Amino acid sequence: MNVIEARNLDLVFETADTPVHALKGIDLTVNSGEFVSFIGPSGCGKTTLLRVIADLEQPTGGSISVNGMTPDQARQARAYGYVFQAAALYPWRTIEKNVALPLEIMGFDRAERKRRIDANLELVGLAGFGRKYPWQLSGGMQQRASIARALCFDPDLLLMDEPFGALDEIVRDHLNEELLKLWAKTQKTVVFVTHSIPEAVFLSTRIVVMSPRPGRIHEIIDCDLGPDRPLDIRDTPEFLAIAHRVREGLRAGHGYD
Numbered sequence: 001m002n003v004i005e006a007r008n009l010d011l012v013f014e015t016a017d018t019p020v021h022a023l024k025g026i027d028l029t030v031n032s033g034e035f036v037s038f039i040g041p042s043g044c045g046k047t048t049l050l051r052v053i054a055d056l057e058q059p060t061g062g063s064i065s066v067n068g069m070t071p072d073q074a075r076q077a078r079a080y081g082y083v084f085q086a087a088a089l090y091p092w093r094t095i096e097k098n099v100a101l102p103l104e105i106m107g108f109d110r111a112e113r114k115r116r117i118d119a120n121l122e123l124v125g126l127a128g129f130g131r132k133y134p135w136q137l138s139g140g141m142q143q144r145a146s147i148a149r150a151l152c153f154d155p156d157l158l159l160m161d162e163p164f165g166a167l168d169e170i171v172r173d174h175l176n177e178e179l180l181k182l183w184a185k186t187q188k189t190v191v192f193v194t195h196s197i198p199e200a201v202f203l204s205t206r207i208v209v210m211s212p213r214p215g216r217i218h219e220i221i222d223c224d225l226g227p228d229r230p231l232d233i234r235d236t237p238e239f240l241a242i243a244h245r246v247r248e249g250l251r252a253g254h255g256y257d
């Protein structure tokens with residue numbers, strides 16, 4: 001089943017001076033269970049495209065559906081969980097209270113909230129940390145908590161905007177492995193924004209290479225490394241060949257103007 005279907009999508013931001021053509025002619029289909037990454041230079045529209053899927057921005061042309069609905073209907077049906085660049089946890093709430101927030105808004109009763117909080121903190125490796133406050137956890141743990149919050153109402157689709165961009169490489173590697181396991185276990189569809197070629201190749205089933213001004217899809221690269229990907233797969237010729245294709249695509253799509 002198609003989870004996301006974008007056709008000839010356009011988005012122009014009207015600004016005080018010149019309009020910014022953030023997305024142009026985007027055609028993209030994401031199928032159920034895929035892990036699709038958007039990669040491209042800063043300002044090419046990766047975040048904007050993710051925000052259009054999440055109904056946080058309105059396209060100025062073309063069409064898009066999410067789970068067969070408009071983005072607005074999909075948002076209201078809680079079709080997706082969204083993970084931001086920064087963990088965006090409320091500092092005055094404990095980790096479990098932060099994870100509980102969407103569940104409170106959706107009206108789950110106390111027992112069901114507790115069941116889901118425990119299950120999702122366990123899933124992201126934070127069992128036992130529910131009573132801590134965000135500032136008592138490392139950056140990587142805070143980002144795991146924000147993933148637990150996005151997963152707690154069990155959406156089929158996870159939208160992730162550079163969730164590990166601010167973390168050091170060792171923590172990032174570890175969370176990449178954990179995310180891959182979580183994806184295999186839950187069978188969710190993931191759309192993931194990144195600047196990192198190794199991260200995109202390690203995680204994805206397909207990589208969408210974008211180019212700037214206006215933001216377009218330059219190329220979509222299949223990443224058929226199979227579901228079992230230990231970190232040292234990054235040293236294999238297959239991995240390096242895909243990384244090379246992505247780098248070439250980025251170079252070709254970039255005007256260096």
Ligand SMILES: Nc1ncnc2c1ncn2[C@@H]1O[C@H](COP(=O)(O)OP(=O)(O)OP(=O)(O)O)[C@@H](O)[C@H]1O
Pocket residue numbers: 013014015020021022040041042043044045046047048049195215
């Ligand atoms: N609300 C807005 N108003 C005007 N211009 C905007 C707005 N949001 C984004 N833009 C512009 O649209 C373009 C695409 O931005 P976007 O944040 O999607 O890029 P990106 O590829 O995610 O960048 P980065 O990798 O740096 O996060 C940029 O030129 C940005 O300045």
